[in-house]
Amino acid sequence: MRVHATFALLLVIAVLGAGCTGDERPSPQTSQESVIRDAVSGINDELESVEAAVGENARVLGESGLTGAAGREALKQTLLEYPWAESSLVIAKDGVVVMAVPENYGEIVGRDLSYQPQVQRANREQVPIVSEVFPLEEGFSGISQSYPIFGTEYLGYTDITYRPDILIGRVIAPIINGTPYDAWATQTDGRVIYDTTPEEIGKNLFSDPVYQSPGLQEAFTRIVSEPSGSIEYSFYDLNWERNVTKEAVWDTAGIDGAEWRIVITRSLDAGERQKVAGSGIPPAANATDEMKDFVNEAAAYAREHGRTESLSAFNNPEGEFVRGELYIFAYSMNGTVLALPFQQGLIGTDRRGVHDPNGVAYIDAACRVAAEGGGSIYYVYPNPANGYAEELKLGYVAPVDDEWFVGSGVYIPGVGAGFTASEKDALVQRVKAARDYAQELGKEAASAAFNDLSGSFADGGAYIFAYGTDGETLALPYQPEFIGTNRLGFADRYGVKIIDWEIAAAKAGSGFVYVTYYNPDTGGDGLKLCYVAPVDDEWFVGSGVYAAET
Known part of the structure; x- marks a missing residue:
């Protein structure tokens, strides 16, 4: 849900991943009423x-x-x-x-x-x-x-x-996927507890400055005070450029004292799309090098022209920093959006903790990499040139100075980046079971078990790996030559420093990361969604699931 202070009745429901223009009509099997009913029942x-x-x-x-x-x-x-x-x-x-x-x-x-x-x-x-x-x-x-x-x-x-938001999202995402609907949820005190736009989670409908127009307050008051109902209001279109009408239906989920208003929305008059990134010339064969050169050029421009002039240039969708698929974005080192030319409704938003559909906290990763001097990351993001389908992107960021950075990204064709909930559940279960095992047996015995090719932990592509938080390799059953070596700074074939990323995720408490890495089941490299969890402050365990190539 995204709102903007300049509109009197503006309730913005994020549609970045839906790819719907609002002129679609649901089939009887996916009516708005059936969606809200299934969502509440599932929650x-x-x-x-x-x-x-x-x-x-x-x-x-x-x-x-x-x-x-x-x-x-x-x-x-x-x-x-x-x-x-x-x-x-x-x-x-x-x-x-x-x-x-x-x-x-x-x-x-x-x-x-x-x-x-x-x-x-x-x-x-x-x-x-x-x-x-x-x-x-x-x-x-x-x-x-x-x-x-x-x-x-x-x-x-x-x-x-x-x-x-994780519990609710597990239920709602598969229900609204492939439909013209979007969703958000709030407590009755106005705290947003789920939204398809992660930036909205945690905001309060009644106290956040962007929600203070009378029309919005009237709409929010109805939603939290009435257990169910319907309403129409306005929101930005898919490109965050124009106001459209939104129809919403809400109902209440919750047990044992919880009252969660679940809101399902659809656009009534989305109208024509404006120009979007990716609608111009296709990326060149050397798109990765072109992207890096583009980002470094933007960083140099920002140092020469200063922050105000540079951000104006970066935010111009018709300007020199939009080149076919490539465009420049900019963030402060603390995760605040400074430039997003095709999603300007997000400017000024703190996106720390925002994750992609697979749970990867890519904004945090970009901030960390930029603060360390720049580099590459992976993330899944809606592709406006392909109906806003969620696709894998390789991003590159470079610091302008100690306070902010610029970046860009290019979609990687032919790599599936969709992982099912059951695949991710099995991955997390596998890693947490290994973590529990390691906490019981200790580093030496557990690492030996993880490295045993005849044991239960070396299960082909689902093997358990382990590293010290200093980068020392402790368990890598299919590449024993690396055991005992320090792999801090190791980069995969796209230049992503994957061990550094895994260490950062482990230090943050646990998390998902993407890597391109050797798959013992195929003998080649493949995109892998990894999950890592700390055993203690000194080392962590992880595992992954490989993506299917498209």
């Missing part, structure tokens, strides 16, 4: 499934005691069952944390959280609760879905924590 099913799993953990903890080994194992298995979840805690009735899983959050154990309203509520009400979003001790803003623990008396509660 509630997910919440009820989590409730049942956490409830079973509570039963085990009631029998084994709050710190029993059986309880810890139950929590670990639940986190493997729901690989998109972050952590699980056991909190005693006095508000003190007595168990934390995975072990990476062990420093939380012993912490008194009785001051937190969410902890007070859980211990006071002693019923299953789905909290509102709040800053968790684990270091991120998310939801605690909790269940009370009873022995001979009330003992405390256990929970599972996650980001609500």
Whole structure:
């Protein structure tokens, strides 16, 4: 959902990945009413499934005691069952944390959280609760879905924590894919908890400055105050250039105290598209080198002409810094958009933490690479020259100075970048199981097991690898010649420093990255979506799934 202060009734629903012009009419099988019905039903099913799993953990903890080994194992298995979840805690009735899983959050154990309203509520009400979003001790803003623990008396509660946009997105994305619909979700306090435009997640409909027109406040008030309904309002078109009419239908999902307004929208009068990047000449055969030269030229221009004049030039869709598929974008080192000539509604937006459809935090990666002197990254982004289909891009960024950087990107043809939810779930489960194994056995024994070609961890392209956060290779079963070597700075054939990227993701707590790397199942290189997770501060494990070539 994207809004702009210059319009009185402007509720912007991002359609970057949908590729719909608004003149499409849904079939009876994909009516707006059926989409909202399936979305709400699916979200509630997910919440009820989590409730049942956490409830079973509570039963085990009631029998084994709050710190029993059986309880810890139950929590670990639940986190493997729901690989998109972050952590699980056991909190005693006095508000003190007595168990934390995975072990990476062990420093939380012993912490008194009785001051937190969410902890007070859980211990006071002693019923299953789905909290509102709040800053968790684990270091991120998310939801605690909790269940009370009873022995001979009330003992405390256990929970599972996650980001609500991930749970909601798992349900909604496959429902709206291939339809003319878009979606967003909010708590009744106005906090946006899901949006197909990730930049909107976390904003508040009633306090964010861009939402303050009377018409918007009236629309938002209706949506949060009424459990269901429909409304029409205006928003930017696909190119963020003109105002169109949007029809929205909303309903309520949630259990155990949660009320989530789920909003499904479609455009009524999108009109003709304006010029978009990629609609001109096709990229040259040496597009990668051309892109790098283009970015370095833009960086030199910015140093010579200064920030104000340069950003004006970069933001001109008819200017010299738009050349066929290539255009220059610019960001501050803290992730704020400075130039995006074909998505100018995003200018001024903080995009830190924004991820692509496969969960890769590419804006954070671009900021890091730029701050380190520049270089290449991968990301999946809508291709306006191909109906806004999500396609793999190779990006290149270069710093202008210590405060901001410029970049560009080129689509890589013939490489599939679509990974299913089941593929990603299996990948995360595999890595988290390896992490748990490593935490139990220690670095030496676990690395030996990961390197054993006859063992369960060396499963063809699904093998487990491990590195130190200093770049030392600890486990690489199909390339044993690298064991013990330091691969910091190693770049793949597109120039992406993949080990550095994996280290950064591990230090951030875990995450997805793209690499182009040797596939033992085919004997050649292939694009690989990797997931990495830290064992501790000194080393991490990872694995990947290879993309199918198109």
